[in-house]
Amino acid sequence: MKHSTNQQTRRGRGPARRIGRTLALVLPVVLVLSGTLAVTRVNWTGNPSDSVLTASDASAITSDAKAAHRAPQDVLRDKLLGELQEEDPGTVLTHLQQAVNERPSLAKHCVSIARSLGRAAVRMYGPTRAQSYARPVCDTSFASGVAAALG
Numbered sequence: 001m002k003h004s005t006n007q008q009t010r011r012g013r014g015p016a017r018r019i020g021r022t023l024a025l026v027l028p029v030v031l032v033l034s035g036t037l038a039v040t041r042v043n044w045t046g047n048p049s050d051s052v053l054t055a056s057d058a059s060a061i062t063s064d065a066k067a068a069h070r071a072p073q074d075v076l077r078d079k080l081l082g083e084l085q086e087e088d089p090g091t092v093l094t095h096l097q098q099a100v101n102e103r104p105s106l107a108k109h110c111v112s113i114a115r116s117l118g119r120a121a122v123r124m125y126g127p128t129r130a131q132s133y134a135r136p137v138c139d140t141s142f143a144s145g146v147a148a149a150l151g
Contacts, residue, residue: 073109080113081120089121089133089142097137110138118145 076099084092096113100106106113114137121130121142127150134143 072103073106073113076106076109077113077116080117084117084120084124089117089125089130090135092117093133093135093137093142100138114138114142115145115148118142118147119149122146122149 076096080092080096080099083095093114096110096117100110118130118134121133122145124130125133127146130146130149131143134146
């Protein structure tokens with residue numbers, strides 16, 4: 001009988017022993033990783049006014065700073081190129097014309113923006129379909145952008 005209880009005790013310790021071994025292997029790794037992460041967040045400069053940033057915080061600030069320092073024509077160009085992904089070129093050209101009408105300082109950049117839109121339209125729609133959207137916005141610069149993309 002002693003032999004059978006000994007067998008039962010060994011079976012009972014099996015899963016507990018496996019869990020214990022797993023924890024013995026995993027726990028040090030978790031502790032090292034959490035300690036490493038904690039060390040990266042400590043302000044080691046000694047200056048309390050310095051803020052400590054994580055990598056994601058730093059990249060967000062960088063992208064915000066870039067957006068804040070970008071020229072209005074670049075912001076408009078990117079906005080319209082993004083809009084071209086969802087709208088047809090005719091609608092985007094209308095929005096370009098509206099933006100130039102609302103903000104006359106953009107007029108000197110209208111030609112380059114319209115050319116960029118023309119080149120992008122050729123990539124998206126092909127030359128024939130892109131040309132069908134051409135109209136006299138910014139002195140037909142959209143059409144010249146389409147033509148430039150062909151050659």
